[in-house]
Amino acid sequence: xxxxxxxxxxxxxxxxxxxxxxxxxxxxxxxxxxxxxxxxxxxxxxxxxxxxxxxxxxxxxxxxxxxxxxxxxxxxxxxxxxxxxxxxxxxxxxxxxxxxxxxxxxxxxxxxxxxx
Amino acid sequence: xxxxxxxxxxxxxxxxxxxxxxxxxxxxxxxxxxxxxxxxxxxxxxxxxxxxxxxxxxxxxxxxxxxxxxxxxxxxxxxxxxxxxxxxxxxxxxxxxxxxxxxxxxxxxxxxxxx
Numbered sequence: 001x002x003x004x005x006x007x008x009x010x011x012x013x014x015x016x017x018x019x020x021x022x023x024x025x026x027x028x029x030x031x032x033x034x035x036x037x038x039x040x041x042x043x044x045x046x047x048x049x050x051x052x053x054x055x056x057x058x059x060x061x062x063x064x065x066x067x068x069x070x071x072x073x074x075x076x077x078x079x080x081x082x083x084x085x086x087x088x089x090x091x092x093x094x095x096x097x098x099x100x101x102x103x104x105x106x107x108x109x110x111x112x113x114x115x116x
Numbered sequence: 117x118x119x120x121x122x123x124x125x126x127x128x129x130x131x132x133x134x135x136x137x138x139x140x141x142x143x144x145x146x147x148x149x150x151x152x153x154x155x156x157x158x159x160x161x162x163x164x165x166x167x168x169x170x171x172x173x174x175x176x177x178x179x180x181x182x183x184x185x186x187x188x189x190x191x192x193x194x195x196x197x198x199x200x201x202x203x204x205x206x207x208x209x210x211x212x213x214x215x216x217x218x219x220x221x222x223x224x225x226x227x228x229x230x231x
Binding site: 002032034036041042043044045046049087089091093102103104105106107108109 | 120147149156157158159160161164172206208210212218219220221222223224225
């Protein structure tokens, strides 16, 4: 039973436009959410995170939105750049004050392609 | 000056063999992890060590045995390799302060192919 799902395997966007990547989760104990970015032949790198006490977190061109009632989060990239082309993984943690010991549950990733 | 390194990067071996993957981090983190990315691309946690102590042990066959000689190293030994063990294995590390637990640094991965 996959508790974190990214239902879009791929997304293609024109340079300069907005990229929106979506993620759904089922476990109501999750209270911390992250996005990781992965280039081919490299490990995932942390991009941005959000705690369940917030509904939005912004870092430069990247904004993550959290809708707890819908158990849905999204990553917005504005404006999109060709260098953003990568696989994006959504991840969730039942942080609970640190007792999760860093156990992350990942989605299966969405391949983002940004065309020049 | 690589933060999290893994060796080897590629590993091709026959079914039934025993193999090890090594991981080292130079970030001074207290916690290290092993993840498996299967053919469906899901990244799933296998183990986590904090200061050489096992703290996460997911449902993994006991053919997989992690070893942490010190907090900068976490190795993965796999006995009696099976076809289904073919995957990419990622090592990661993180601090253990608050939410930083979750902001993990990953190695480049080891692609294991069992023939």
